[in-house]
Structures are given as structure tokens and as C-alpha cells.
Amino acid sequence: MQIDINQASSYYRQMLLIRRFEEKCMELYSHELIRGFLHLYIGEEAIAVGVMDAAGAEDAVIATYREHGHALARGIPAKAVMAELLGKAEGCSRGRGGSMHIFDAKRRFYGGLAIVAGGLPLAVGMALADRMMKRDRVTICFFGEGAVAEGEFHESLNLAALWRLPILFVCENNGYAMGTALERSESEQNIAKKASAYNISASQVDGMDVFAVAASAKEAIAQIKENSAPVFIECLTYRFRAHSMFDAELYRDKAEVEKWKQKDPLTLLKNQLETAASGSQLDEDALEKEVASVIGEAVAFAKNGTLEEVADLEKFVYSEEVQQ
Amino acid sequence: MQIDINQASSYYRQMLLIRRFEEKCMELYSHELIRGFLHLYIGEEAIAVGVMDAAGAEDAVIATYREHGHALARGIPAKAVMAELLGKAEGCSRGRGGSMHIFDAKRRFYGGLAIVAGGLPLAVGMALADRMMKRDRVTICFFGEGAVAEGEFHESLNLAALWRLPILFVCENNGYAMGTALERSESEQNIAKKASAYNISASQVDGMDVFAVAASAKEAIAQIKENSAPVFIECLTYRFRAHSMFDAELYRDKAEVEKWKQKDPLTLLKNQLETAASGSQLDEDALEKEVASVIGEAVAFAKNGTLEEVADLEKFVYSEEVQQ
Amino acid sequence: MSGTITYREAVRAAIQEAMQNDERVFLMGEDVGRYGGSYAVSKGLLEQFGGERIIDTPLSESGFTGAGIGAALNGMRPIVEIMTVNFSLLALDQIVNTAATMRYMSGGQFNVPLVIRMATGGGNQLGSQHSHSMEGWYAHVPGLKILTPATVQDAYDMLHLALKDPDPVLIFEHALLYNSKGELDKQAVPIAIGKASVHRQGKDISIITYGISLFKSLEAAEILSKEGIEAEVIDLRSLRPLDDETIMASVSKTHRVLIVDEGWKSGSVSAEIMARINEQAFYELDAPMQRVCSIEVPFPYARHLEQAALPQVDKIVTAAQKLMEEL
Amino acid sequence: MSGTITYREAVRAAIQEAMQNDERVFLMGEDVGRYGGSYAVSKGLLEQFGGERIIDTPLSESGFTGAGIGAALNGMRPIVEIMTVNFSLLALDQIVNTAATMRYMSGGQFNVPLVIRMATGGGNQLGSQHSHSMEGWYAHVPGLKILTPATVQDAYDMLHLALKDPDPVLIFEHALLYNSKGELDKQAVPIAIGKASVHRQGKDISIITYGISLFKSLEAAEILSKEGIEAEVIDLRSLRPLDDETIMASVSKTHRVLIVDEGWKSGSVSAEIMARINEQAFYELDAPMQRVCSIEVPFPYARHLEQAALPQVDKIVTAAQKLMEEL
Numbered sequence A, B: 001m002q003i004d005i006n007q008a009s010s011y012y013r014q015m016l017l018i019r020r021f022e023e024k025c026m027e028l029y030s031h032e033l034i035r036g037f038l039h040l041y042i043g044e045e046a047i048a049v050g051v052m053d054a055a056g057a058e059d060a061v062i063a064t065y066r067e068h069g070h071a072l073a074r075g076i077p078a079k080a081v082m083a084e085l086l087g088k089a090e091g092c093s094r095g096r097g098g099s100m101h102i103f104d105a106k107r108r109f110y111g112g113l114a115i116v117a118g119g120l121p122l123a124v125g126m127a128l129a130d131r132m133m134k135r136d137r138v139t140i141c142f143f144g145e146g147a148v149a150e151g152e153f154h155e156s157l158n159l160a161a162l163w164r165l166p167i168l169f170v171c172e173n174n175g176y177a178m179g180t181a182l183e184r185s186e187s188e189q190n191i192a193k194k195a196s197a198y199n200i201s202a203s204q205v206d207g208m209d210v211f212a213v214a215a216s217a218k219e220a221i222a223q224i225k226e227n228s229a230p231v232f233i234e235c236l237t238y239r240f241r242a243h244s245m246f247d248a249e250l251y252r253d254k255a256e257v258e259k260w261k262q263k264d265p266l267t268l269l270k271n272q273l274e275t276a277a278s279g280s281q282l283d284e285d286a287l288e289k290e291v292a293s294v295i296g297e298a299v300a301f302a303k304n305g306t307l308e309e310v311a312d313l314e315k316f317v318y319s320e321e322v323q324q
Numbered sequence C, D: 001m002s003g004t005i006t007y008r009e010a011v012r013a014a015i016q017e018a019m020q021n022d023e024r025v026f027l028m029g030e031d032v033g034r035y036g037g038s039y040a041v042s043k044g045l046l047e048q049f050g051g052e053r054i055i056d057t058p059l060s061e062s063g064f065t066g067a068g069i070g071a072a073l074n075g076m077r078p079i080v081e082i083m084t085v086n087f088s089l090l091a092l093d094q095i096v097n098t099a100a101t102m103r104y105m106s107g108g109q110f111n112v113p114l115v116i117r118m119a120t121g122g123g124n125q126l127g128s129q130h131s132h133s134m135e136g137w138y139a140h141v142p143g144l145k146i147l148t149p150a151t152v153q154d155a156y157d158m159l160h161l162a163l164k165d166p167d168p169v170l171i172f173e174h175a176l177l178y179n180s181k182g183e184l185d186k187q188a189v190p191i192a193i194g195k196a197s198v199h200r201q202g203k204d205i206s207i208i209t210y211g212i213s214l215f216k217s218l219e220a221a222e223i224l225s226k227e228g229i230e231a232e233v234i235d236l237r238s239l240r241p242l243d244d245e246t247i248m249a250s251v252s253k254t255h256r257v258l259i260v261d262e263g264w265k266s267g268s269v270s271a272e273i274m275a276r277i278n279e280q281a282f283y284e285l286d287a288p289m290q291r292v293c294s295i296e297v298p299f300p301y302a303r304h305l306e307q308a309a310l311p312q313v314d315k316i317v318t319a320a321q322k323l324m325e326e327l
């Protein structure tokens, strides 16, 4: 495999940023600066980074409550995300959203949605709008394998395929929905195969391998545009941490976690680079420093942020102006 | 094919009863004795009759709003159904249900449910209860092909397969959901194939051929018991009449309807008998008379029925007695 | 430009004009196209606008309602039709958890200019799964606006108003009103969302109502008038926001209140109106407020039972008479 | 048999005993087994009863709630756990259109002895899709019974009562109560469904409330007492049926009413209670009734905003003081 060192460093830096950002989140959670539910993406970074590399600025992104990684990979500044986690007015959702509801209109980042499978119907509508308006855009919709059992998954895949909509469905199959292992939630455990039952072109990809994910997403987006039809990719991955901050992890054993940690996407990328023909190496120290400084700034920014006025509690329930 | 003349007459009599019963319903509707929505099963009789022949008395049946045929084939007396359609206290649901809500506890007939796909989750629970209590029973769940697009279909098929529940799913594919043709509602139009995506054993059968339906249902029930797992059959059929009494049928052309009428299940049965080795014939006149008399009695019974006291309007909202 | 047409035609005309004037508007729902709409509202529109803008959906209430939200987020002005309010429960998660919250939880970045229309109400002998009046439920939810056109004029105006609104608006059309006839003046300036209408002036009692019950209330008012009781009849028009001002002004004039509402009594719109009058105009009341609502039963099929479950003119008259007897 | 335990433990003990005593009882829901329940209520039960009776379901709220209805119809006594009330909207069609109507539309042939438990309420900074109090909505629906245990004793008793009830019963457990501690007497005769409890006697004002707001109201009552205002505090316990008798008796004693309810104000339980008091005890009122509810916003994440949206002790005190100032 030929690996471009710049590409590799860029991926690595992004994945490292997500990793360190979330490690900082854990710390801040234990200091009670972050509250509510906090779902970490650690272990799954290659997916968001790989897919976002394939996404154009004009494409739309819909994610779940486990979306820090997607937000950062999409280019939302770490400080805006961190300020959000600290509930500050400077946060990307003005402190109203928190960890589960990151939004960014400028980057066409539509959440940050915390009803499992709730984003899929939105993706159908977003893509429908693009098709009706003849815009050359794709809607990228992320969800976990747990979402597959919900009725919304079924309705949305059918609509997307029936109407041949430009959607990239990205299933992040980390094997568990909270404590429920895939084999206890699906009668057919090959999710990509389930997608084929809607006549959607679907494939499985190693979700720990950022190059594989990016390649597959790029191919998928090309295919979507070429065939004007949705494409589905199932990324096989694993979350290294608990489901959220309130999870004793009774449902899986340590050995399994350890086994997967061997496939850490950051380590994998380093190894790929080392064994690649180029033989080049990452400047890990520099990257760590760079990332640490971004995160340091983000935390400082967030801590220095202001609280939204309580008088503005009801602001944004409705739009202020009704255009006539 | 060897055809037993008694079996054939019995099927024919039942299908004829349904056919003539519903023709009478149309008449009574035009006289405004029946009101609300009235969905006729004309053309689809072979399915209910064939499947019910396979069902045991201890099995449970769940149907839709197009369920006169299922009710009659299950043995609910025509007079109890007719009285229900006339809104009388003697009706099988005491006049509270009407055409869409036929119930009969004694015959384990659980409706008569008018939310499309709403019966499927119930079937899952009924079968779960049987399995937990180690009862050797099957739950038979009828629904139209329109229901397949609903999320409940997906959730229920998955649960049934995952938990290996004794359910016979019977999809009555008459090609249309109101005015929506199958090709405009499903990206994959082979419904049986969709069922296979849940690892449910599934097959298509000619829904106009009562022998074929009965054979397939019997085999399915045997298979359910043998494998303790659900089975799915898709019956290909057609409704000869409008969706309900308010339907101008703008969405399909007469030629298509006429083509299907050539496959009328009653005619088909007669032909099968004639070309069968036995060479025996139905005594059509006698059957018509028998059926006419049953329906005549049913109408008289219904017309003579009483109206539930208005004072009892609130009866049955809650159970009267709370056992302690 | 004014004339007598049916409520159904008024809704259709509004959809038609909106689609002609704004390419972002489209209609989506079960059987809105080839079938012509389950209540024939959209008949003819498929032929006029084609299948790209009059979209027949599969039976997937949650899916296509959510798709409406997505399309609205992405610049369109979708009109989603749900056949009957009971089926809307299948889409409720999308409506309440997403459409109503999107603007707020994104800190004002995204709004959802979505219009959802659905048939509501009983009286057609459709039984326990097709007949309820749940608009009051929706009126509980911040982020939504809830309209209940009763007149032909409102059937027309409100669709246009809803399409102009940047936030999700739900329109509840009583199924028994589609055949009703009335005057439509297309040039008239529409009464804004959130404003009630006084349909009949009166000094003795305020009858506050909406939707089909408006007509029952007006009929009752005529009967009461013969007995010398002059009822003021208010059509709320919008259940969220509610027009407190018009309500309180009327209460301050009549000092007696009767609310007529086809929802089940407990937890209905009528309760909220009573609560607000109690809060804002308690000292104006000469007698306890009364309400005529639906009896709390899943609706029965038999006509005599269903009619007994619904608000009726005689019940309104009797309630008003009793209210007038209070000191 | 009496002692101090947590609310969580009380619910768990009740489930455990019911399962021991009746083989028809089982628990089903997302992560009730291996995970131990999202709020750890069912921790340990899988080990005790096995996977056939402690059933982890896939994410399929409509599917498994409907399965609960089916199992109830077929002789079982299922307890369905829905993680959070917001997710229950996905199952609402099954609950409202099927569970609540089955007995009625079958003319009394079938009943649905199903218990549905779910967490409700805000205060945990869970944002706009996890924090609402929608039990009042459910209380609108004939055919359902709605329970809101506030105390440890009720958390235990109500599960038993619900399982004995032949009709669908929904139990709303406020998420912030799971860690609260209280006395549990397993031998005590449970207060029946539909009966309210007077938690504090008082002569000056009736504070009517339920769920977690009970504790805020009791705290407020102590503060008020120091100012010489003696509040009677009523825990409704059941939102459907409502205990009109206890409510009216208290109103007839105090003549002033304050309702505290974590639901959004418009169309909340508080409105229905005001409506009933107006109807049944209007002449007993010395002042307009007041209510402290949640501000009508999808709940925000930031703590200071969320706290501002919720009913709080100081708001209750202020409202009560104002109410006492009225002539």
C-alpha cells in the first residue's frame, strides 16, 4: 500500500485530537464541569475522520449523541464544542444542546440527535430536498448498529431506495447498543446484508482503518452521484470506553475489550505507515503538542465562556420573525 | 391433482359465504344500514379460508380492518358479524367495533385492528406468552402488503425471528395499499424476499388457489412447531372491489381488474374440481341456497337486534372488577 | 374573487396556489397523488404538478413526517398530510422530539418550516382507532403551532399562513367539515396565527370553541337567543398560541363561560382555557365555568353511541341554561 | 419488614416479589438484563430469573410495547420498561390506539393487564430529547391508568397494585427519585389506585402536586410555615383517575389552591385540576388558583437554564405568598 505521509499525518492529527479531546472530557466530567450524558467515541475515530475526508463542504452531516468525533472531524472548532459541553453561551449550540446536541449550520452539521434512529428520516428529507432542487449534494447519516432494529431504520432505508436519494448511510457497528450485543438484537447480524434487502448497495468495511473507511466513503459518494441512489456502509468497530459515564460494563468482558484495543485505529495508522513502502514516520511528539495546545485553548475558552442570560431561557423556542 | 370433494365443497361453501355476505354488506351500505368504513375482501377469500383450515382451535388469529372473511372463516357466526355491522348489541363486539373491529374471544379472534401493521407487535407478544407458558400454539397474523413499509413490520419480524416465536405471518399482497401500487411503496417488491432478510423462512403462494394456500399454511404451521421459529407466507391476490366505499379507483385500470377476475378463487376451485381426476362436481345450487339462507338469517337477526343502552356508553372502558 | 366553495376545495385551492407561487412547496403523504387524498383534498393536483411535487408515500408515518422535517431543514416548504390524527401517533416522536426541539437545541441555528395537515374528529362512525380529537395534545408542546380551521375562509387562509411561518405548524381539519360550504374571499387579509375570532357578539355568556364545535355552538346560540340569552361565540382558531386577550375581553363582558371542545374532557383544551381564565380573569366570573367535551370513551362504532359521546347542540344549550341559572 | 431503602430498591423489590409469586409476571425492555437497567432498577434480576423472564429487547419501542400488549392479552402480566418518557412516543400508537381501546372496541371481551414503567422528568441536564414530563398527556386517554409514585412506599406499592389491575397501567418514575431514600413497610395495606394522599395537613392553602414536586412542595411548606402560612400538601399519586374527593375536601378547608407540576404549563395536569376545582368547588375559592409548572421550552442542557425551567422551592414559596395576599 502506498501511503501519502501528509494524508496520514492529517488523519492522525484529527484522530488524536478526538482522542485527547474526549480524554479531557472524562476529566472534566469527573470534575463536574461537564454533566448530563457523555458518550465517548474513543476507539471509533477512524470512521468519522475517514468519512469526513470524503465529504464535501456542501454535503450535509447528521450524527447521533456520540458525535464529538464527527463534529471535530467536520471542522467545528474544538473550543466551540468544549464550550457547549460546559454549557456556555459560546458553545456551538449556545449551551442549550450539550454533548448530545452539537449543531453547526455553517458546516451543515445537523446534530447531535439523541433519539436512536431519529436522524434517518431527516436524512431522507434532506436528500429529497436536494434532489428536488437539483443540487449536487449528498447527505451523510451516521448511526449505530442498535438503530437498525428501530422501525425508523426500515422506513428510511425503504424511502431512500424507493426514491433513489443521494444519501450515504454509515452504520457504526461497535457490537453493542448500551449493554445489548448485536446477536441479542438482530436476527440477521450482517447489517450490510440487511441493507441489501432494500436494494441498497451495501458493504462492510474495517472501521478501525481510516484509509479503508475513507476509500470506501469516497467510492460510495461517487457511486451515489453516478447512480442517483443511496449507498450503505457498515463500519466494524468497537468502543473502548463505557457506553456513557453511568455504565458498569457488566455485559462484556475485559478480554474482549483488550482484544479490540489491539486494533486501535491510531496504532493501526502508525503501523500502516511504518510498513508502507514510503517508510516515513509520523512526528508523534509534534502532533501531540499541537493537539494538546488546541485542547488547552478549547478548555480555557470554555471555562472563560459566559452563561446565557436566564432571561433568554425561552429564546429560540420559536423563530423571532415570521416573514410575510 | 387429487381433490377431495368434501374438502372442496367445504372450501367453496365458506368462500361463497364470504362473497355473498359481503355483497349483502354493499347493499346494506347503500341503504345506510351499515356505515363508517367498509372494506371488502371480495377476490381474496381463498386466503382466509385456506389459512383457517390449517389453524387449530387453540391457535390465535389477528387480522386487519378487511377481516369479514377471516371472521367468517374462523367460524364466527354470520349473524354475530352482521349484527356488529349494523351496530347492534348482539354484534360480536356489542356494536362498539363495527366492520373494522370484529372480535371473538371464544374463537381466539383478536381483531379486527385498523392501524396498518398495528397487529404485528401483538402477534409477537401473544406468541411470546405461549412460548413462556409452554403452550403448543401458533399465532396467525394477517396483514396487507401495505403494512410492509411500516416500522412495526420491521420491528416485529426481527423480534419474532430473534426470539424464535411460533408465528405464522400471512401477507395478503393484493398489489395496492389504497391507491398506492406496490412498486410505489417498496424498493424491493418481493415481500417474501424481504422476510428472508430477517432469517425467516418465507415463500410466495398463489392466493387465489385455496388448496395451495391451505397446503402452504399447513406446512408452515408444521414447520413452526418443528423448528420453533416463525414462518412467513406471502399470498399473491387482488381485491376485486374498491378499497372501501369511498374510492373512485382512479389508480388502476379496468383491464387489470378484469384480468384478475379471470382468476376468481371461486371459479378456480370449480375448475380445479372439474379437471381433477375424481371428476366430481359441486352442487352449486345447493350451496348457494344454503349460503343465502345463512345470510338471510344473519340480516334478519341483525335487523331485529337491539341497540346498546346509551347509559352503557362508558361500559368497557375499564374492567369492572379489580381482582386483589 | 369571492364565492361559495367547500372546505375541501378551499384547502385544495390554497395548496395549489402555494405550489404555483413557490417552487419550494410540495405535498407529501399517503395517497395524496393517484388516489386523490383519502378525503379527496388533493384530487387533481398530481395531474397538475406531477409526481415530483405531489408525492405518494408508502405507509411510513414516522419516515415521511421525518422526511418533511429534513426537507424543511434543507430549504423546502413541505406540506405533510397524515390521513387521520390517530395515525399521527406513529410520527409523534419526529414531531415532538425533533421538529419541535430543533431550533431550540441548536441554539437558534436551524428552524423547521414544516406544515403538517391531518384530519381529526369523530362523527363518521369510524370507531376506536380513527375518530379522536388529539389537537389539544399537540397544543401542549412548545415549539409547535396548532391551527384548527373551522370556516372555509380559515381553511384557505391558514394553509397560507402556516407556509409562511418559519416554525412547524400543524393544521387539524375536522373530517366532517370537508363537505361544508362557505364564502371564500381570496383577497381578504388573513387573521394572524394566534388570533381568535368572535363569530357572534353576545353579552350574557361566552361560548369558547374551535373546529366543528363552532357550528354546533352557533346553532346553540340561536336557540338560546330565542330564550333571551345572548351568547358570544368565540372561535379560538389557534390552540397554540392561545389568544388570551380575546378570551379575557369576552369574559370581562359576559362573566360566564362555556367551553365546547370535541376532545376527551380530562386534560383537554377546555381545561387549559379554564385554567387561564381562572388565572387572568377570576374576579370577572359570576359562576363556575362549564365545558361540553367528548365523553371519555374510545369512540364506539354504533351511531347512537357515537353521537352520545360527542358534544351536541342540545348539550350546549342545556349547559348554557344551567350556567345562566347560577347566581 | 420495614426499613429505609432507596426508591430504586423499592421498585426492584416489588418486581422481584411479583415475579416470585406469579409466573405470569416478566420484565421486558431495553437493557433491563445484562446492563442492569438504564437506571439500574433491574440490576441482579437477570441472574435471579434468567433471560426468559428478564428480557433484553432490541431498540424497538413500538415492537416490544406492542408485544407487551399481546402477551397481556394472552394471559401474562408483563412489565414493560421504557427507558425515558420521550422514547415512549415511539410506542404511543400501541399504547393509545391498541392497549387503551382493546377492551372497549371488543365489547368487553379482551382486557390488557399490562404494566408500563418509564423514567420521566428533568433536572439531569439531559437536554431536549430526554427530559420531559409527559405523564399528563397520557392522563388524557380513557382506558389507561396513570400512576406517579413519589415516595419509596408508593414506588413499591404501586407496582404491585398495577400488576393486579386488569387494565393497562402506566407508572412514571421520576429519574431524580431513584436515589432518594425512605421507609418501606412491606406489610402496609397499599393505598388504592385513584386515591390521593395528604402528606401535610394545613388550613391556609392547598398545594396539590405529584412526583418529585411533592418534595419541593413539602420543603416550601416548611418555609411557609415559618411565616405562619400552613399549607396542606396533597400528593395526587394517580393522574388518571384523579381523586376529586380529596382535592375538593382540601379546597373546602383552605379555599386557596396552588398546583405544582413539572409538566409544561399549557395543557398540563395542573390545568385539569384547576378545571375540576372550578367545576366542583368554585364557590369555595377565595382567590384565583395558581400553578407552578415547567417553563415551556424544550429542556436546555446548561444547568442554570434547566434549573430555571423547572419548578423550584422558591417559586412555590413566592406563588403561595402571593396567593395568600389575595383578599
Ligand SMILES: Cc1ncc(C[n+]2csc(CCOP(=O)(O)OP(=O)(O)O)c2C)c(N)n1
Pocket (backbone or CB within 6 Å): A066, A114, A115, A116, A117, A143, A144, A145, A146, A147, A148, A172, A174, A176, A177, A178, A243, D030, D059, D061, D083, D087, D090
Ligand atoms: C429511541 C431511543 N431509545 C432508547 C434510547 C437510549 N439509548 C441511547 S444510546 C442507546 C444504544 C444505541 O446503540 P447504538 O445505536 O449501537 O449506538 P452506540 O451507542 O453503540 O454508538 C440507547 C438504548 C434512545 N436514546 N433513543
Ligand SMILES: Cc1ncc(C[n+]2csc(CCOP(=O)(O)OP(=O)(O)O)c2C)c(N)n1
Pocket (backbone or CB within 6 Å): B066, B114, B115, B116, B117, B143, B144, B145, B146, B147, B148, B172, B174, B176, B177, B178, B243, C030, C059, C061, C083, C087, C090
Ligand atoms: C397507520 C395507518 N396509516 C394509514 C391508514 C389508512 N389506511 C387504511 S387501509 C390502508 C391501505 C393498507 O393497504 P394494505 O396493507 O395493502 O391492505 P389492503 O387494504 O390492501 O388489504 C391505509 C393507507 C391506517 N389505517 N393506519
Ligand SMILES: [Mg+2]
Pocket (backbone or CB within 6 Å): A144, A145, A146, A172, A173, A174, A175, A176, A177, A178
Ligand atoms: Mg453500537
Ligand SMILES: [Mg+2]
Pocket (backbone or CB within 6 Å): B144, B145, B146, B172, B173, B174, B175, B176, B177, B178
Ligand atoms: Mg394491499
